[in-house]
Amino acid sequence: MNKVKAIVLRAAGINCDQETVEALELAGAQAARLHINSIIKDPSALDDAQILVFPGGFSYGDDVAAGKILANQVMHHLGDAVRGFIDAGKLVIGICNGFQVLVKTGILPGFSESDGSSSVTITYNDSAKFEDRWVYLEPAADNCVFITPGRRLYLPIAHGEGKVVTKTPESLDKLLEEGHAAFRYVDSAGGQGGFPVNPNGSMESIAALTDTTGRVLGLMPHPERFIRRTQHPFWTRMPENMEADGMTIFNNAVEYVSTNF
Numbered sequence: 001m002n003k004v005k006a007i008v009l010r011a012a013g014i015n016c017d018q019e020t021v022e023a024l025e026l027a028g029a030q031a032a033r034l035h036i037n038s039i040i041k042d043p044s045a046l047d048d049a050q051i052l053v054f055p056g057g058f059s060y061g062d063d064v065a066a067g068k069i070l071a072n073q074v075m076h077h078l079g080d081a082v083r084g085f086i087d088a089g090k091l092v093i094g095i096c097n098g099f100q101v102l103v104k105t106g107i108l109p110g111f112s113e114s115d116g117s118s119s120v121t122i123t124y125n126d127s128a129k130f131e132d133r134w135v136y137l138e139p140a141a142d143n144c145v146f147i148t149p150g151r152r153l154y155l156p157i158a159h160g161e162g163k164v165v166t167k168t169p170e171s172l173d174k175l176l177e178e179g180h181a182a183f184r185y186v187d188s189a190g191g192q193g194g195f196p197v198n199p200n201g202s203m204e205s206i207a208a209l210t211d212t213t214g215r216v217l218g219l220m221p222h223p224e225r226f227i228r229r230t231q232h233p234f235w236t237r238m239p240e241n242m243e244a245d246g247m248t249i250f251n252n253a254v255e256y257v258s259t260n261f
């Protein structure tokens with residue numbers, strides 16, 4: 001196929017779009033930043049792309065709740081377009097604020113209550129602080145195209161509202177049974193634990209969610225902030241030919257599109 005094409009969504013307050021473009025291009029994709037208003041004006045702008053990214057940042061100043069306003073905009077103006085994108089077998093990834101948007105639209109985890117509301121949301125960290133540091137992640141899903149099975153990742157987080165919660169214990173059971181947990185926060189040896197291993201108090205240490213197709217991923221950590229060895233805190237001790245952990249996500253996405261389109 002021709003070059004894999006990605007669209008990185010822009011909106012007021014988003015601030016990780018440029019780094020995300022860089023990561024996608026390093027993975028071999030052609031990536032364009034596109035403002036939400038221009039996609040709303042002409043949703044066919046999505047037709048040519050196979051990867052849609054909701055990047056990190058502080059969309060609309062985190063007003064109301066992080067990601068909420070952008071989520072409403074997406075739901076009301078682009079709901080069908082994004083649904084069509086996913087139904088066409090394409091990939092969607094939401095990073096940090098983008099993850100908050102995907103959950104608050106209901107695109108993730110992808111099931112809703114009979115009244116149309118979602119059983120899952122993302123709220124304030126238990127620490128009541130903005131957590132800005134590196135964490136370990138263990139893959140929890142086996143059907144998610146972005147994940148390299150068995151590979152533990154070390155990635156930065158930077159968020160004030162990263163706690164994944166469900167409305168009821170039953171909705172948590174359903175979430176886990178249906179395989180929506182994509183990554184869990186762990187320590188360097190792979191064990192789960194409370195704070196600070198789990199930086200926000202997420203239920204079941206959930207750091208990322210996927211839908212039933214495995215082609216939609218939302219994660220709190222920032223893979224686009226670890227795309228070169230020298231971004232690792234101990235990079236001088238790392239092998240020169242290492243694949244930066246964040247690149248696994250983008251490489252897997254580009255490889256999936258290359259082999260399936």
Ligand SMILES: NC(=O)CC[C@H](N)C(=O)O
Binds near residue numbers: 056062095161162
């Ligand atoms: N880095 C981010 O995308 C931050 C997300 C959001 N603004 C929060 O603080 O929770």
